[in-house]
Amino acid sequence: MSTRIAFLKGHGTENDFVIVPDPDNAVDLPPAAVAALCDRRAGIGGDGLLHVVRSAAHPEAKEMADRAEWFMDYRNGDGSIAEMCGNGVRVFARYLQHAGLVSEGDLTVATRAGVKRVHLAKDGDVTVGMGRALLPEGDVTVSVGERSWPARNVNMGNPHAVAFVDDLAHAGDLHAPPPFSPASAYPDGVNVEFVVDRGPRHVALRVHERGSGETRSCGTGACAVAVAAARRDGADPALTGTPATYTVDVPGGRLVIIELPDGEIEMTGPAVIVATGEIESEWLETAGL
DSSP: OOOOOOEEEEEEETTEEEEEEOOTTTOOOOOOHHHHOOOTTSSSSOEEEEEEEGGGGTTTTTGGTTTTEEEEEEEESSBBSSSSOHHHHHHHHHHHHHHTOOOOOEEEEEEEEEEEEEEOOOOOOOEHHHEEEEOSSSSSSEEEETTTEEEEEEEEESSSEEESOGGGGTTTTTTTTOOOOOGGGOTTOEEEEEEEEEEEEEEEEEETTTTTEEEOOOHHHHHHHHHHHHHHOOHHHHHHSSSSEEEEEEEEEEEOOOETTTTTEEEEEOEEEEEEEOOOOHHHHHHHH
């Protein structure tokens, strides 16, 4: 490829992303190239990549084009495709605002997990309607070394295993995916959250994200944790009729998660554009683009 490709770098509570604007879906992004771009030593560096495409131009999003103009074609840091990324949606919306494509207020974003409602607030925070959580039945266990814990199976458009622990250090280094059982619970792998209590309706987590390793934050993971905590605490909004609000501390900051009585979940947190630039054509050729 002889031309350069524009990119941006952004993060949401330090969950960071390479952003590739490509309205017409003209840039081919094979897994190896995405992994190279996300490499923190030899590339730009990021937990994942946000490929910004008009819904009408992408075969996976055409059916959503009448409800959302823009599609978040999200890739994990290893180049694999993911259904959804909560922090990524916030950063995606911030990019659209940064580029002058949307303004403050409400918008919609198409994802592989469906169309998500987003609100860009004047104070800089971004709220995302994350949809409803699914709670598959069946016991799940996660392990680190000789320790193991029961985990709550929560699906937020992508799979999560939420384990409540006494100390976040018990999660280990999280370089490798924590083992889980039964294997049939997550045939395509899973995001694993280790959670401790910080106070009433206030928890903290560490997370191993499928395809990315330990990250500084995981938006869908924070939602899964809030749902699991509400069920543990007897605060299921569908039963109480009252919204359940949890503050979730992640290594990179803080998110606020609200689950409404109808099951809808809203996540609020910051989103920042850090830099813009161009990827050199020579590097693109060596990366296989």
